[in-house]
Amino acid sequence: MNKKKLLIALAGNANVGKSVIFNHLTGLHQHIGNWPGKTVERAEGTLHFRGYTIDIVDLPGIYSLSTYSLEELVSRKYIAVERPDVVINVVDASVLERNLFFTLQLMELETPMVIALNQMDMAKSKGIQINIKKLEHLLGIPVMPTVAVKGVGIAKLLEKAIETVEKTPAKKHPQVTYGEEIEEKIGKLMEKMKNVQLVYPPRYVAIKLLEGDEEIEREIQRINPQITSAAKKIAVEIENIHGHTCSTVITSERYEAAGCIARAAQKLVSPIKPTKVERLHNLTTHKVTGYLILVFSLLLIFYTIFTFGDYTSGLLSDVLYGLEPLFASAFGTGIVGALMWGGVMEGLIAGITIVLPYIIPFYLILYVLENSGYLSRIAFLMDYVMHKMGLHGKAFIPIMLGFGCNVPACLGCRIMETQRERLLAAFVTTLVPCAATTVIILGLVGNFLGIQWALALYLFNFLVIFVLGRLAFKVVPGEPTALIMEMHDYRWPHMKTILKQTWFRVAEFIKIAFPLIIVGSFALKLAEVSGLLEPIAAVLSPVTVAWLGLPAITGITLIFGVLRKELSLVMLAALLAPTGLAILTPVQMVVFTLVAMFYIPCIATIAALVKEFGWKKALFITVFEIVFAIVLGGVALRLLTLVA
Numbered sequence: 206m207n208k209k210k211l212l213i214a215l216a217g218n219a220n221v222g223k224s225v226i227f228n229h230l231t232g233l234h235q236h237i238g239n240w241p242g243k244t245v246e247r248a249e250g251t252l253h254f255r256g257y258t259i260d261i262v263d264l265p266g267i268y269s270l271s272t273y274s275l276e277e278l279v280s281r282k283y284i285a286v287e288r289p290d291v292v293i294n295v296v297d298a299s300v301l302e303r304n305l306f307f308t309l310q311l312m313e314l315e316t317p318m319v320i321a322l323n324q325m326d327m328a329k330s331k332g333i334q335i336n337i338k339k340l341e342h343l344l345g346i347p348v349m350p351t352v353a354v355k356g357v358g359i360a361k362l363l364e365k366a367i368e369t370v371e372k373t374p375a376k377k378h379p380q381v382t383y384g385e386e387i388e389e390k391i392g393k394l395m396e397k398m399k400n401v402q403l404v405y406p407p408r409y410v411a412i413k414l415l416e417g418d419e420e421i422e423r424e425i426q427r428i429n430p431q432i433t434s435a436a437k438k439i440a441v442e443i444e445n446i447h448g449h450t451c452s453t454v455i456t457s458e459r460y461e462a463a464g465c466i467a468r469a470a471q472k473l474v475s476p477i478k479p480t481k482v483e484r485l486h487n488l489t490t491h492k493v494t495g496y497l498i499l500v501f502s503l504l505l506i507f508y509t510i511f512t513f514g515d516y517t518s519g520l521l522s523d524v525l526y527g528l529e530p531l532f533a534s535a536f537g538t539g540i541v542g543a544l545m546w547g548g549v550m551e552g553l554i555a556g557i558t559i560v561l562p563y564i565i566p567f568y569l570i571l572y573v574l575e576n577s578g579y580l581s582r583i584a585f586l587m588d589y590v591m592h593k594m595g596l597h598g599k600a601f602i603p604i605m606l607g608f609g610c611n612v613p614a615c616l617g618c619r620i621m622e623t624q625r626e627r628l629l630a631a632f633v634t635t636l637v638p639c640a641a642t643t644v645i646i647l648g649l650v651g652n653f654l655g656i657q658w659a660l661a662l663y664l665f666n667f668l669v670i671f672v673l674g675r676l677a678f679k680v681v682p683g684e685p686t687a688l689i690m691e692m693h694d695y696r697w698p699h700m701k702t703i704l705k706q707t708w709f710r711v712a713e714f715i716k717i718a719f720p721l722i723i724v725g726s727f728a729l730k731l732a733e734v735s736g737l738l739e740p741i742a743a744v745l746s747p748v749t750v751a752w753l754g755l756p757a758i759t760g761i762t763l764i765f766g767v768l769r770k771e772l773s774l775v776m777l778a779a780l781l782a783p784t785g786l787a788i789l790t791p792v793q794m795v796v797f798t799l800v801a802m803f804y805i806p807c808i809a810t811i812a813a814l815v816k817e818f819g820w821k822k823a824l825f826i827t828v829f830e831i832v833f834a835i836v837l838g839g840v841a842l843r844l845l846t847l848v849a
């Protein structure tokens with residue numbers, strides 16, 4: 206595969222937003238180190254975009270204006286030596302003049318350039334209006350307005366940068382012109398360098414020599430001492446004419462040029478106070494309040510869904526189970542009756558009592574969050590953590606949903622932009638302990654061994670999610686694509702859209718999951734009435750008894766758990782009567798819970814996986830998780846027995 210490669214460097218003053226842009230572009234593939242021999246941080250990353258493999262380097266920010274800082278030396282050397290295909294000069298729009306001073310110097314390096322006019326929101330709130338077209342015209346460089354913290358304009362910026370590279374032949378690079386005398390002297394010096402091989406452009410070298418730049422001087426001194434002595438002589442001539450040092454003259458002319466451009470391109474209007482919507486944005490993305498609000502919102506959402514779900518589920522259950530006598534009178538209490546009630550009807554009830562009470566509110570809330578704009582803020586806040594797992598910040602949403610129920614969570618992975626990202630997110634999601642898993646963890650381990658053991662299992666679960674997520678990120682073929690999120694402003698959610706989206710998703714879920722649930726429970730019931738359960742338990746005993754050290758009966762209850770995970774515990778309690786679960790040893794409890802946590806996505810989740818990714822991938826995930834859980838359970842048994 207011969208992919209087109211590009212090298213892009215981000216350069217600009219300190220604190221303008223380079224790193225924020227860098228993170229947007231390369232969130233999943235970063236390498237932070239130091240510049241060779243320097244203590245200045247070097248951040249590099251890769252992304253895939255429009256068929257290009259793009260390496261991005263975040264050059265250190267330039268702090269000072271007059272003296273040559275380490276950061277500036279590193280930056281200019283990189284640009285001159287590595288010759289990036291294009292330099293993105295990040296500029297703070299709210300202090301345009303000061304930033305243009307550096308832009309003009311960058312231009313002298315004669316490298317293809319694009320300007321990211323960042324912090325447009327800050328400029329706006331300070332009452333600075335910038336005429337983009339005019340700025341582009343004055344500089345002769347494409348300018349893209351951005352608000353990096355909201356991801357606004359970042360994708361377009363990247364497009365513009367690529368466009369600049371693709372435009373061949375590159376047009377002559379625009380330059381600042383200095384006063385006549387200085388231009389003349391620059392010309393003179395350039396004449397002397399005509400036959401000298403230089404890393405930097407000759408004009409740049411001439412200007413830097415006149416400015417008395419030590420590093421450049423040293424380099425040229427080595428190559429051709431005549432040039433440096435000529436430069437010294439010319440500098441003295443300029444000093445005599447202007448009465449200031451040559452470097453002061455050049456700096457002030459450059460300053461004048463920057464000021465001129467800034468004044469021509471910007472207009473001061475009365476500052477615009479941040480609106481309510483903007484204040485809400487700031488509050489919800491703030492380093493402290495943002496996370497506090499996030500935690501509070503999540504708790505509120507879960508609390509609402511579980512209280513509502515629990516209540517409605519119980520109610521529906523009561524009503525539907527009230528139909529049992531009706532069934533008994535219609536189909537009798539024989540095998541047919543058992544199959545109709547225990548197979549078809551109980552499957553249907555399981556479906557209804559999950560779908561209506563939990564999934565509908567989940568979707569409603571999800572779409573309200575999405576439509577209002579809060580979802581993208583959540584993604585933004587979680588971006589860093591999720592990147593560590595090889596996922597985009599957006600994947601946090603399905604994962605969050607997964608704690609309630611894996612089914613809507615898997616379907617929710619659709620918000621990811623590419624098939625690969627969707628699959629990775631869904632895989633991780635199926636490992637999240639859903640409400641039913643919580644019942645097992647709390648009902649068995651929490652109840653009998655204490656809450657600290659339950660918490661430890663949760664922590665272990667997160668660890669597994671992290672490790673397997675990271676692993677999947679490495680092994681799933683394909684490349685992580687840039688997922689540049691752009692936040693729109695907060696707005697009132699549009700209820701009609703939300704209801705429509707919710708209805709659409711719920712209907713889809715019913716269509717795919719219900720037949721599977723009913724067929725599954727029918728098959729289980731059939732196995733039960735035909736006396737197959739005991740033989741099945743016996744067949745499974747090498748795994749359940751020999752490897753996992755559990756009672757043989759768990760083979761059957763775990764199979765039932767495929768329908769709804771908590772069934773595996775509920776049935777186990779019933780089958781172990783009269784002693785109940787208390788007969789299990791602590792080690793058995795932990796092993797059983799571990800297996801139940803991971804052993805399979807429930808049948809409805811499998812259905813959702815099939816729907817989204819097809820049979821093959823769904824089967825692969827399912828088989829992988831079964832094997833993983835069994836191996837894990839056995840290893841845990843041996844480790845725990847060693848310790849105990």
Ligand SMILES: Nc1nc2c(ncn2[C@@H]2O[C@H](COP(=O)(O)OP(=O)(O)OP(=O)(O)O)[C@@H](O)[C@H]2O)c(=O)[nH]1
Pocket residue numbers: 217218219220221222223224225226265266267323324325326327351352353354355
């Ligand atoms: N309001 C607003 N703030 C921004 C924007 N872009 C960046 N910031 C903030 O500006 C600050 C500096 O951003 P960085 O990306 O760290 O800046 P940098 O250019 O990498 O800085 P150095 O690494 O020191 O050169 C951070 O607090 C950002 O949150 C923007 O578009 N709008």
Ligand SMILES: [Mg+2]
Pocket residue numbers: 223224225263266
């Ligand atoms: Mg930075």
